[in-house]
Amino acid sequence: MNAKVRDRETRKADTLAMLATPAIDVWVATASAAGAPYLVPVSLAWVDERVVIAIEGSSVTARNLTASGEARLAVGPTRDVVMIDAVLEKAVDVAADDALGAAYAAQADWDPRPSPGYVFLVLRPVRVQVWREANEIAGRTLMRDGTWLVQVASDSPCS
Numbered sequence: 001m002n003a004k005v006r007d008r009e010t011r012k013a014d015t016l017a018m019l020a021t022p023a024i025d026v027w028v029a030t031a032s033a034a035g036a037p038y039l040v041p042v043s044l045a046w047v048d049e050r051v052v053i054a055i056e057g058s059s060v061t062a063r064n065l066t067a068s069g070e071a072r073l074a075v076g077p078t079r080d081v082v083m084i085d086a087v088l089e090k091a092v093d094v095a096a097d098d099a100l101g102a103a104y105a106a107q108a109d110w111d112p113r114p115s116p117g118y119v120f121l122v123l124r125p126v127r128v129q130v131w132r133e134a135n136e137i138a139g140r141t142l143m144r145d146g147t148w149l150v151q152v153a154s155d156s157p158c159s
């Protein structure tokens with residue numbers, strides 16, 4: 001496909017729109033201490049520049065994330081992917097943070113707060129890569145070391 005290459009500002013705006021999409025899912029890849037990979041799809045919410053997922057605290061994903069503090073996330077189809085390397089900022093019982101629970105439920109289209117044993121895992125992006133086709137591989141890194149490399153109009157405090 002010979003799709004037009006988006007500039008980095010457009011890619012970031014498209015990425016932020018995708019992350020804020022209601023009822024969107026994310027693939028979360030983690031690894032055990034022994035290096036065994038684990039991959040699971042879950043609902044996400046984009047809250048204050050963080051990816052928030054809700055899962056059972058005893059799940060493999062929760063155990064791997066709390067042990068290693070790292071995950072790789074993928075949002076979108078293969079021809080419009082957002083890849084996020086993230087670190088665990090905090091894990092909190094779903095009933096312990098009303099504001100986070102409300103924000104998650106509003107976007108994820110389900111509310112885990114009545115589910116015993118569930119936790120919110122708040123993940124801080126440290127690297128974000130975005131591309132649609134091979135012609136967008138160059139320039140795909142939009143965030144490095146937790147800092148966006150490009151600003152868009154929606155980043156301004158007045159918007």
